[in-house]
Amino acid sequence: MKKFYKINLVLASAGLLTVGVAGSALAFHSGGVANCAGCHSMHSPAELGTYLLIGSDTSSTCLGCHENAGDTVPDSYHISTADADMVVGQGPLQRSPGGDFGWLKKDYSWEVDGVAYTEDGDRHGHNIVAIDLGYTEDATNATSPGGSFLAGDLQCNSCHDAHGKYRRLADGTVATSGAPIIGSGSYADSAVPAVGQAVGVYRLLAGNDYTTDSFATAGAFYTGVPAAVAPATYNQSEATNQVRVAYGAQTAGGVNRWGTWCASCHADMHSSYSYTHPVDWPLAEIADLYNAYVSSGIMTGIVDTAFLSLVPFAQNSGAFATLAANASNTDSALTGPGTGDEVMCLSCHRAHASGFSNMLRWNNDSEFMVENGFYTGVDGALAMGRTEAEFQAAYYDRPATDFAAFQRDLCNKCHAQD
Amino acid sequence: MANCNGKKYSSALVLNLMVILCCLSPVLGEGQFTESYLYSLSNFSGLLPYNWPTLAIDEERHEAFVIYQNDVVIFNDSGMEVYRFGDDMDLGHVLAADAGQGDDILLLTYKEGRSLLWRCNYRGEPLAEIALAGLPAQFSDFTPNRLIYRDGQIYLASQNQMQIVICAGDGTFIEGFDLFEVCGIDEEKRGNINFSGFSLDKEGNILFTIPTLFKANILSRNGMVRSFGKSGGAPGRFNIVAGMVADSHGNYLVADKLKCAIIVFDQDLKFIKEFGYRGPKPGNMIGPSDLAIDKKDRIYVSQGRGKGVSVFRLEYRDSAAHGDSLGKLSQIKGGMNRV
Numbered sequence: 147m148k149k150f151y152k153i154n155l156v157l158a159s160a161g162l163l164t165v166g167v168a169g170s171a172l173a174f175h176s177g178g179v180a181n182c183a184g185c186h187s188m189h190s191p192a193e194l195g196t197y198l199l200i201g202s203d204t205s206s207t208c209l210g211c212h213e214n215a216g217d218t219v220p221d222s223y224h225i226s227t228a229d230a231d232m233v234v235g236q237g238p239l240q241r242s243p244g245g246d247f248g249w250l251k252k253d254y255s256w257e258v259d260g261v262a263y264t265e266d267g268d269r270h271g272h273n274i275v276a277i278d279l280g281y282t283e284d285a286t287n288a289t290s291p292g293g294s295f296l297a298g299d300l301q302c303n304s305c306h307d308a309h310g311k312y313r314r315l316a317d318g319t320v321a322t323s324g325a326p327i328i329g330s331g332s333y334a335d336s337a338v339p340a341v342g343q344a345v346g347v348y349r350l351l352a353g354n355d356y357t358t359d360s361f362a363t364a365g366a367f368y369t370g371v372p373a374a375v376a377p378a379t380y381n382q383s384e385a386t387n388q389v390r391v392a393y394g395a396q397t398a399g400g401v402n403r404w405g406t407w408c409a410s411c412h413a414d415m416h417s418s419y420s421y422t423h424p425v426d427w428p429l430a431e432i433a434d435l436y437n438a439y440v441s442s443g444i445m446t447g448i449v450d451t452a453f454l455s456l457v458p459f460a461q462n463s464g465a466f467a468t469l470a471a472n473a474s475n476t477d478s479a480l481t482g483p484g485t486g487d488e489v490m491c492l493s494c495h496r497a498h499a500s501g502f503s504n505m506l507r508w509n510n511d512s513e514f515m516v517e518n519g520f521y522t523g524v525d526g527a528l529a530m531g532r533t534e535a536e537f538q539a540a541y542y543d544r545p546a547t548d549f550a551a552f553q554r555d556l557c558n559k560c561h562a563q564d
Numbered sequence: 565m566a567n568c569n570g571k572k573y574s575s576a577l578v579l580n581l582m583v584i585l586c587c588l589s590p591v592l593g594e595g596q597f598t599e600s601y602l603y604s605l606s607n608f609s610g611l612l613p614y615n616w617p618t619l620a621i622d623e624e625r626h627e628a629f630v631i632y633q634n635d636v637v638i639f640n641d642s643g644m645e646v647y648r649f650g651d652d653m654d655l656g657h658v659l660a661a662d663a664g665q666g667d668d669i670l671l672l673t674y675k676e677g678r679s680l681l682w683r684c685n686y687r688g689e690p691l692a693e694i695a696l697a698g699l700p701a702q703f704s705d706f707t708p709n710r711l712i713y714r715d716g717q718i719y720l721a722s723q724n725q726m727q728i729v730i731c732a733g734d735g736t737f738i739e740g741f742d743l744f745e746v747c748g749i750d751e752e753k754r755g756n757i758n759f760s761g762f763s764l765d766k767e768g769n770i771l772f773t774i775p776t777l778f779k780a781n782i783l784s785r786n787g788m789v790r791s792f793g794k795s796g797g798a799p800g801r802f803n804i805v806a807g808m809v810a811d812s813h814g815n816y817l818v819a820d821k822l823k824c825a826i827i828v829f830d831q832d833l834k835f836i837k838e839f840g841y842r843g844p845k846p847g848n849m850i851g852p853s854d855l856a857i858d859k860k861d862r863i864y865v866s867q868g869r870g871k872g873v874s875v876f877r878l879e880y881r882d883s884a885a886h887g888d889s890l891g892k893l894s895q896i897k898g899g900m901n902r903v
Contacts, residue, residue: 173756174776183778184804187797187823202869206851210804210821211775214723214758215616215853215866216709218659218674221724222755229615233634233657278851278868280615379755 174211177336177346178310178327184211185308204301204308204360205276213247213279220381225498229280237501237539242381243391243455244498245271245505249540250281252501254531265530271499274300292415294365303358304366304411305351305497312353312371312400313344318466320347320354320371320400331466333378334392334473338466347371351407354400368410370402373464377475384542388455390479392472395426395488396464404460404490415491423489429459430485435562437482441550442564452482456507456541457559459493462486489560501532501540508541508556516546516553595813595830597878599839601847602862605630605873607645612637613870619856620712621864622663628856628864629661630873636661636671636688643875649688656680660711665733670694670718672711679707681718681735694718696729698737703729706740710762719770721762726754728762728770728783739785746789747774747781761819761855765810773805773818780808780818780829792833793818800827800835807855809863811878817863819852826852826865839876840865849874 174180182188185207214221215228220241227238227248238248249270256263266285273284275298284297295304302308311322314331316339324344329337331345339345347353353371373394380389395403405425409415415422429436436459437452438445461469462484472479495505502509509515511530517523521537538545546553554564604611605628617632626641636658637648650658656675664670667686672679681694699706706727708720717738721728726743743759744751759772759781770783778795780802793802803822810816814831824842826849829835840849851868858864861878 173753181778181795183795183797183801184776185822187803202850206868207822210851214760216618216659216723218657218679218707218709219677219724221758230617230632231657236657278615280868280870 175310175330175346175350176327177330177332177350178313180310202277203275204303205274205281206278208302208308209276209279220383222379222381224381226279235533235535237536240381241383241389241542242498243376243389243496245496245500247271247274247281247499249499249501252536256529256531258527263530265503269503269505270501271496271505272300273297274302276301290365290411292412293409295411296364299360299364301358301360304360307350307352307356308358310346310350312347312351312356314347314466315339315344316341318399318464322353332374332376334375334470335378336375336470348374348376352410366411367413369406370397370400372404372407373401373469374404375466375469375473377473379475382475384455384544387475387477388453388480389475389542390453390455390473391458392469392479393458393460393490393492394464394469395460395462395490401464403488404492408491423494425489425491426460427489428462428485429483429487429489429560432489432560433483433485433487436560439559439562442553442558443550445562447482449482451480453480454556454559457493457556459483460488460490462488493560494557501536509537510555510557513554514552515555516549516551519546519551521546595811595815595880596836597811597813597815597861597880599863599876599878602875602877603643604846604871605639605643605645605864605875612645612872614866614872615868615870616851616853617866617873618660618710619854619864619866619873620660620662621856621858623859624663626858626860627663628858628873628875629663630866631658631661634658636669647687653688653690655682655690659709662711662713664713665716670711670713672708672720674707674709677707679709679720679722681711681720694733694735696720696731696735696737699729700737700740702742703727703737703740712762712764714764714768719762719764721759721772723758723760723762726757726759730785741770741783741787743772743774743783746783746787747791749777760805760853761807761809763807763809763856765816766812766814769810771808771810771816773808775804775806775821778802778805780805780816782816790833792829797823799838800829802827806853807866809855809857811857811861811863812859813861813880817855817857819855819865821851821853824849824851826855826863846874847876 209226213226213228214224215230217239224240225242227246238246240246250267253267254265268284274281275283287297289296312320313327314320315324325342327346328343329345332348336345351371352368354369356368373396374391376391403426437449438447440447512528517528522529522534558564614632617630620629628639630637635648635650638646640646656673658673660672662670669684669688671682671684682690683692683694684690708722710721712719716733718731728741730739731737759774761773763771773780779791779793782790795802803820805818806821807819816829818827820827825838825840827838849867850871852865854866856864863876865874
């Protein structure tokens with residue numbers, strides 16, 4: 147009798163008792179705005195925080211899910227290694243295309259010929275401000291180099307639309323309305339929206355006229371979402387198989403090129419093809435070099451297997467199907483570029499952070515990237531305060547033996563000056 | 565007229581109240597508690613400013629294990645560091661630790677793509693590796709990152725793979741759960757869903773949460789799962805849930821990282837209260853994540869922003885005996901029994 151009473155009470159008062167959790171919503175954002183309660187707490191007293199976000203700042207709120215203490219391996223949408231898992235002499239754990247923000251916490255210092263050098267973790271990427279997680283404003287750059295975006299305002303939602311309003315419609319154009327979002331549009335296996343449907347834009351990135359209250363006047367001027375497609379599994383060690391994000395190039399229908407997108411905050415870093423490196427610029431005859439290049443001094447490669455995820459390029463197309471065909475995490479699509487494909491910011495940089503200064507994809511600070519088969523060089527001459535394991539992590543677990551025993555930097559993948 | 569109305573109103577109110585009280589009292593009476601902040605885990609130079617360390621409790625010795633970076637740090641009954649080990653070992657990345665049989669410490673590490681389980685002595689010196697044996701094919705890739713030892717059995721969990729394996733003290737497989745199957749979650753979401761928290765209640769049920777589904781779960785050893793929780797910011801609802809433990813009265817305490825509170829349900833899963841909340845006071849919380857509870861119903865709360873681990877005492881209405889004069893006792897006892 148009493149037992150019955152209690153069970154009934156539970157069912158009636160809370161309505162919470164269920165067996166299994168099936169039938170709940172999709173994973174979380176599913177290409178658009180997620181369950182509001184994942185980011186806003188409508189009724190909890192908050193000392194700080196705006197918009198009922200409760201976290202000290204937006205990035206802390208995002209990282210509440212996107213970082214997980216106790217990770218051992220790269221884990222899908224985790225893009226930051228928790229302090230608890232940061233180990234001296236080891237790199238952070240995540241290997242997503244954007245890169246692990248944990249690199250920002252890796253300060254290095256070393257000595258060469260009696261001269262002391264330091265490399266501040268701040269140099270390794272975009273210093274998002276996430277106070278709860280120990281990420282603080284860049285100590286050197288007050289604004290985005292080449293632009294005026296305030297470093298202190300840099301949050302996840304400076305680049306990503308937290309509400310995921312930008313959507314790719316059935317005709318391939320991007321807008322903030324027009325049809326409901328049925329799921330993520332980032333992946334090779336994402337649904338193709340039928341007429342009357344839409345999917346999210348690549349990585350919920352900010353599109354035309356995007357702004358938030360925190361930077362309404364602070365210097366990010368978006369003119370379109372960049373095109374790309376990632377494989378469904380995109381955060382993995384690349385010791386065996388590479389992760390190929392198929393970046394695209396399109397300049398119409400709410401979509402814009404990658405260089406233009408980054409230039410929303412870095413206007414003067416963008417190429418006028420004068421003082422700066424060409425960006426959003428066709429590879430032309432350089433495509434042949436890219437395809438032939440294997441490693442320093444070895445030019446016997448072929449186009450079918452030429453792709454290197456440490457030096458990606460933008461395909462000269464924004465069409466989802468074209469890009470999706472090249473998005474792979476199994477080395478099933480390693481075709482190199484054609485002459486119309488382009489060099490872009492992400493050919494050299496990552497989007498979040500990397501193991502190297504200037505957020506570069508490879509070590510561009512030494513004459514050699516690998517010396518005598520070691521990233522750290524002969525007797526640690528190239529170590530720059532790092533261990534071999536940290537280098538290997540920064541190269542997404544590739545062993546140094548993947549390169550020439552004396553490998554020069556990867557500008558050569560395109561320029562073959564070595 | 566006005567008077568009359570007022571009277572009517574108030575008597576109706578009283579009646580209502582009585583009805584509510586009648587309904588609620590049989591359930592509410594038991595296990596209701598008040599919580600008080602005791603201290604934060606510290607050493608002689610002050611509070612340990614850790615961000616989200618992993619926690620474990622040595623129930624016999626009333627000691628707390630804090631696993632952080634490559635260290636296992638042990639705190640005595642009054643929250644002072646007494647011993648640490650791990651950093652100079654060549655066992656890989658230390659993921660989890662718990663008190664094992666007798667004086668042993670069990671250690672879970674990760675090295676070269678594999679999780680390794682070690683039996684160590686009370687100083688943390690490895691005595692032997694415990695190899696998992698007899699894992700069914702379904703668990704052949706099992707790479708645990710969490711560990712609990714209870715009554716001769718080792719409970720291992722991989723929060724990313726959504727799998728739990730229970731084995732004997734020598735590593736022999738006893739039982740395994742794939743939480744996708746157990747909870748009936750769509751296979752398509754594999755990889756995009758992890759669980760958080762990992763603990764046992766008195767009866768040996770396994771407690772965990774699934775943040776992106778806004779659910780807390782009680783898994784019994786027969787494979788039945790009771791799953792509860794609703795998304796939202798109102799009291800009793802879930803924002804981003806994390807650690808989960810059960811106290812000696814059968815209450816379930818669920819940490820919410822976004823709400824910055826601990827949300828408490830009684831054994832019938834009825835919401836009782838919340839406490840904590842973001843703020844500067846010692847009893848406030850910043851992103852409470854992992855939870856652990858000792859036999860004296862002291863709850864350990866792992867937090868961000870360098871707030872380390874705060875310890876709260878739960879005091880129950882119905883039993884003065886529980887947790888009585890704990891503070892004083894442990895102050896005296898707080899010896900260096902491990903060093």
